[in-house]
Amino acid sequence: xxxxxxxxxxxxxxxxxxxxxxxxxxxxxxxxxxxxxxxxxxxxxxxxxxxxxxxxxxxxxxxxxxxxxxxxxxxxxxxxxxxxxxxxxxxxxxxxxxxxxxxxxxxxxxxxxxxxxxxxxxxxxxxxxxxxxxxxxxxxxxxxxxxxxxxxxxxxxxxxxxxxxxxxxxxxxxxxxxxxxxxxxxxxxxxxxxxxxxxxxxxx
Numbered sequence: 515x516x517x518x519x520x521x522x523x524x525x526x527x528x529x530x531x532x533x534x535x536x537x538x539x540x541x542x543x544x545x546x547x548x549x550x551x552x553x554x555x556x557x558x559x560x561x562x563x564x565x566x567x568x569x570x571x572x573x574x575x576x577x578x579x580x581x582x583x584x585x586x587x588x589x590x591x592x593x594x595x596x597x598x599x600x601x602x603x604x605x606x607x608x609x610x611x612x613x614x615x616x617x618x619x620x621x622x623x624x625x626x627x628x629x630x631x632x633x634x635x636x637x638x639x640x641x642x643x644x645x646x647x648x649x650x651x652x653x654x655x656x657x658x659x660x661x662x663x664x665x666x667x668x669x670x671x672x673x674x675x676x677x678x679x680x681x682x683x684x685x686x687x688x689x690x691x692x693x694x695x696x697x698x699x700x701x702x703x704x705x706x707x708x709x710x711x712x713x714x715x716x717x718x
Contacts, residue, residue, distance in 0.1 A: 533665025536698030556650035559643035568620040580612035615696035622689040665700030
C-alpha cells in the first residue's frame with residue numbers, strides 16, 4: 515500500500531542531511547531547473563518572491579568564487595591574530611568544500627519589489643521578511659534535492675562577504691547574497707540526531 519503523502523514528506527524532511535562530499539558526476543541542468551522552480555513555491559512576504567539564484571556549474575566560476583572567499587578568510591583571520599597554520603587549514607578546507615561540488619547555487623535576496631517606508635524600523639522589518647522568505651525558498655530547494663537523490667549543503671559564509679561575492683560573480687546590484695548551496699551526487703552518508711522537541715516548545 516502506498517504511504518500517505520504526509521508520511522513520505524516527513525520521511526524526506528527527517529532523512530535530509532548536509533552533504534559536503536560529492537562524486538564527479540555532473541548535475542543535469544534540467545534537475546537544477548526543477549529544484550529552482552520548486553524553490554519558488556515557498557511562502558513569501560506580500561507574495562513579492564524576493565529570492566534570486568545564481569547558478570554556478572563551470573569549474574572556472576566556482577574556483578573564482580572559492581578563491582576570492584578564501585583570500586578574505588585568510589585576511590580576516592590574520593587580522594584576528596590566529597595561528598598561520600590554522601588559517602591555512604581553514605582556507606584549504608573552505609576551498610575544497612566549494613570546488614568539490616559539481617554545482618553551486620548562490621542564494622540572494624532583492625528588495626527591489628519589497629515595500630519601502632520613511633523610517634528605518636519598518637524598512638528593517640521589510641528586509642527581515644525578505645530574508646525569511648528567501649530562507650524558506652532555500653529549504654524547498656534542499657528538500658527536493660534530497661528527494662531527487664542529490665546531496666546538498668547550506669553554507670552561510672556569503673553573509674560575511676556579500677560585496678565580495680557580488681563582485682566575484684558580477685551579480686546585479688540589488689542581489690544581496692545570503693548563503694550558498696553546494697550540490698551534487700553524494701559521496702558520503704551522514705547521520706544526525708535532534709534534541710527532543712519538547713524542550714523547545716511552549717503550548718499556551
